[in-house]
Amino acid sequence: MEEFLNERFQEVLHCIIEEYIVTANPVGSKFIAGKCSLNLSSASIRNIMASLEEKGYIHQPYFSAGRVPTSSGYKFYINSILKTKKISKQQKEEIRSSFNISGKDIKKILWQAVHLLSEISHYMPIVLAPERTYANLLHIEFIKLDKSNLLVVTVFDGGIVENKIISADRDYAQAELSKYSVKLNEIINGHNIDELKDVILKSIDKDRKSFFSLLNGIIFNFDLAKDKIVNEDDYLYIGSRMNLFDEPEFSNYEKIKSLVKAFEDKKTIIKLLELAKQKEGIHIFIGSDTEWSDINGLSVITASYHSKKGFAEGSIGLIGPSRMNYATAIPAVNYMAKLLCDII
Amino acid sequence: MEEFLNERFQEVLHCIIEEYIVTANPVGSKFIAGKCSLNLSSASIRNIMASLEEKGYIHQPYFSAGRVPTSSGYKFYINSILKTKKISKQQKEEIRSSFNISGKDIKKILWQAVHLLSEISHYMPIVLAPERTYANLLHIEFIKLDKSNLLVVTVFDGGIVENKIISADRDYAQAELSKYSVKLNEIINGHNIDELKDVILKSIDKDRKSFFSLLNGIIFNFDLAKDKIVNEDDYLYIGSRMNLFDEPEFSNYEKIKSLVKAFEDKKTIIKLLELAKQKEGIHIFIGSDTEWSDINGLSVITASYHSKKGFAEGSIGLIGPSRMNYATAIPAVNYMAKLLCDII
DNA sequence: ATTAGCACTCTATATTGAAGAGTGCTAATA
DNA sequence: TATTAGCACTCTTCAATATAGAGTGCTAAT
Structure with a gap:
């Protein structure tokens, strides 16, 4: 070509x-x-x-x-x-050393990645959290909130924790719920959501009607979660917009407004990152290349990351003006993606 | 005066x-x-x-x-x-009916409040989440993540759920952790964090060294959390900035930039809302009144909210140009605060 | 194949002028 | 005495105009 x-x-x-x-x-x-x-x-x-x-x-x-x-x-x-261009060893060391992962859940780790990338690149980083649909379940716990509401805590592989409130069909005692938790955890060990459904349906204790309705509740919730991300804020992480404002291409009112408007709705960015997730390695979208027609003169560098087991996949990106410093930005994104692979 | x-x-x-x-x-x-x-x-x-x-x-x-x-x-x-001015019954009804609280945790409820207030006011709403330092504990659960990390799920009054990862001193079995959870929950029932510490220290099972070290871990974490909000994003909720951009006072580059810069750092807003939290009812900060000297020509309407029991207090606000429509904005903030009181 | 020279085009910036909005003051009015 | 009409004056805004400067394309010379 x-x-x-x-x-x-x-x-x-x-x-x-x-x-x-x-x-x-x-x-x-x-x-x-x-x-x-x-x-x-x-x-x-x-x-x-x-x-x-x-x-x-x-x-x-x-x-x-x-x-x-x-x-x-x-x-x-x-x-x-x-x-030709590669990230310098010194910078690598700098990034790695300022990454603090002790006692952090995935949410905080992703935020850290965003902030770090923001600092070193001066552009606007974006990170898509790993989707847990295909991640393995580690643990499910039922906790009583009040007479009619239960909290379901779900822990996945890779430090993903999810809280969901479901309404109960009757007033459960915490002791009863704990028993169910134990029982359920014997089953789930190491399955992902899709597999779990089959397992549950097979191994269900027929006498325990209440247990069954509980399970129904969580299965229903998982179904819901699968095609709809309930909370965009836990899915897409966006770094400082300010960085872009300093670029001369956004130094007038109309452009800055269209820029903010474009990012207000996160769906476009999510779509872009989901596309990147499916591809291997670095990808670069330049200006009007994409359906990103909202803002001309914008480029996006993306990279996918995934845990060693192959699950828990997400992607990371960096948005800047087309006129961005690719020579330093590309290696930075690349290295950050690799770092995320290691950590998760 | x-x-x-x-x-x-x-x-x-x-x-x-x-x-x-x-x-x-x-x-x-x-x-x-x-x-x-x-x-x-x-x-x-x-x-x-x-x-x-x-x-x-x-x-x-x-x-x-x-x-x-x-x-x-x-x-x-x-x-x-x-x-003289009060919110119309019709608008009250409209707000209340579009508030969907079924199966939502406090996070989603506060986001909803922000979005609703954004829609009706066309200014920029801000909401401070209830601090749970003085909220009553409902439940603590230990969940094993891997050999050296535990997840501690803490449930407070008012639907506040917190996940924290602590590093374990040794490899615990999930069964053992579950036992500790049960034991701990017998103690905590209805106490707040400060009280809990005393209770724990008194009722501790001296033989169980490992249980003790676990407790130490969570107490340490609570202490940390008390004077430092770990994640600002779970504490301060900011509505659409776009609303303000449409106002003519921000129709030039310099002003819009200083506006965004002022909100990038959330600390100023948090300080303001924490001030508002301590006061009863509606308060209005106009222009250069406050130390809000960053941006002249900005006003903030604030109101505090609190659960009926008196705990779980937070505050809500609305930022607009000094030239904002107080006649409709003030009742809206006021009503939203009342609504939050009812829900929580 | 390369370059110096020149006329030409277009932008950016400053300057000017006229129109318009709004004031303060004074004198006239009810 | 309170109110108002009238007028000169000030200041902004906007468009039109002029000027300087940067960069080009082309041609002829090297």
């Missing part, structure tokens, strides 16, 4: 992109002539630029202005740096 | 404020002459306005512009409408 580019052309394209990443202003031929390693005059650079524009890698916002990279331009650039 | 105002003066002040609330533009004498019930010429209104300005209730942004209310002006206005 990708056209072959002369070394000279590549050099000019890289120069333009790297300069544009820093200044956010269209880059002129004179500047490139002075900066890049090719010793050519501005006139020659102009010829090359005209050619690059013809091929679609750069673009003039208006007649006789400087050049700005296009999506294809970024793509080409990313492909070439992907091979 | 408040000066007496002639009826005529009051009428003009009200007119100015109510017009300013709608248009956000300085209000001129001609407009007031045409609109308000006093049948006076613009020249007479001008005299009154000059007088009101001298007293500090209104202010001219620049020589020979219209008038804008000052903080004192708003205060006076609020005091007079506080006596």
Whole structure:
């Protein structure tokens, strides 16, 4: 798909992109002539630029202005740096050492990942929590809240804990509930939700009508949870929006407003991250590539993470302007995803 | 403290404020002459306005512009409408009916309150969760996660559920943990955390060293939790910021940026709401009144809520421009606080 | 193949001017 | 004495205009 580019052309394209990443202003031929390693005059650079524009890698916002990279331009650039740039050992060490996992549940770990990535990248990180539909159950506990409400605590593999309140069909004593908890835990050991349903239906104690109705309650709840994330806040973690506001592309009212509006509704981001989850490794969505048409000029770097057992999969991403610093951002996302794999 | 105002003066002040609330533009004498019930010429209104300005209730942004209310002006206005305006029965019904509390824990209930208040007010609601330091304990359950980690589920009065992971001093079997849970629950019934510590220390089973170390673990955790909210996201709930962005006072880049920055750090808001919690009923902070110096032109309406038993106290607030519609916003906050009292 | 030179285009910024809104003051009025 | 009409004055806002500067494309020279 990708056209072959002369070394000279590549050099000019890289120069333009790297300069544009820093200044956010269209880059002129004179500047490139002075900066890049090719010793050519501005006139020659102009010829090359005209050619690059013809091929679609750069673009003039208006007649006789400087050049700005296009999506294809970024793509080409990313492909070439992907091979070379790696995260420095020092930075690796820095990230790993500031990750505090003692006594933290998954929620806090994911928040930490978001905050860390926010600090090192200055863009807006997003993290999708592992879906527990296919995670193994570790423990279920029934706790009495009052006459008509029970709390069901469900613990999954990978530190995922879920609290759910279900209404009881009658007033249970805590002692009775505890007995059921024990009984249920003998069955569930190491199954996931789908499997559990079968197991329960088979091993159910027919005499115990109340036990059965309890089980019905939780199964019903699991069904509900499967296709609908009850609480988006436990599913998608969004880092500081402020980081993006500092970027010059959002320095006017209309744009900043559309930016905030786009993130207010988390569904678009969730969709994007769910897509990324299904793929292996790093993926990059640039500008108008996606159905992300809400905001032009935005790019998203995503990576999936998964526990060693293969369950508990989620994904992590970083949203920035298309003009983002891919050379440092991509390795950062990549490393963070790996780190999450290790921890979970 | 408040000066007496002639009826005529009051009428003009009200007119100015109510017009300013709608248009956000300085209000001129001609407009007031045409609109308000006093049948006076613009020249007479001008005299009154000059007088009101001298007293500090209104202010001219620049020589020979219209008038804008000052903080004192708003205060006076609020005091007079506080006596008359009430929420309509219809709106009460609407709010109450869209409040769905079945099977929800406190977290979801508070989110619902935020969303509802956001919808009816078009400003930015904030809610402080009840602190559970003084709430009664209902249940504690130990669940084994792996060899070295235990999950402690703590259930408080009022539907507050907390999960905490503590590291174990040795490998406990789940059966053993369950026994401890039962034993502990016999003791805790109806005590709050502070009381519980005494009770535990007195009734502790001296032979059971491992039980003791477990208890030590949770007591330690409670101490930690008391003066530090571990996760701000479970403590402060913030509604849609977008609502504020639509207000004309934030229609330029610098202001919108300082607005977002001010809310990025939740500590200021938390401080404010904790202050409100200690007071009874509705309180209103206007503009530069508070140490809220970050953003001039912002007002906060707050109200405290508490369960009937007197425990589980929190507070609720609404942030808008000083130029906010107090006549509808104040009753809305007030009613929402009452509703929370009923539900919890 | 490369470059110097030049006319040209377009943006960004400052300047100007006119229109409009609102005031304060004074003198006239009821 | 309280109110109002009239008028000169101030200040903002908005659009039109002018100017400077950056960057280009093209041509002719090297």
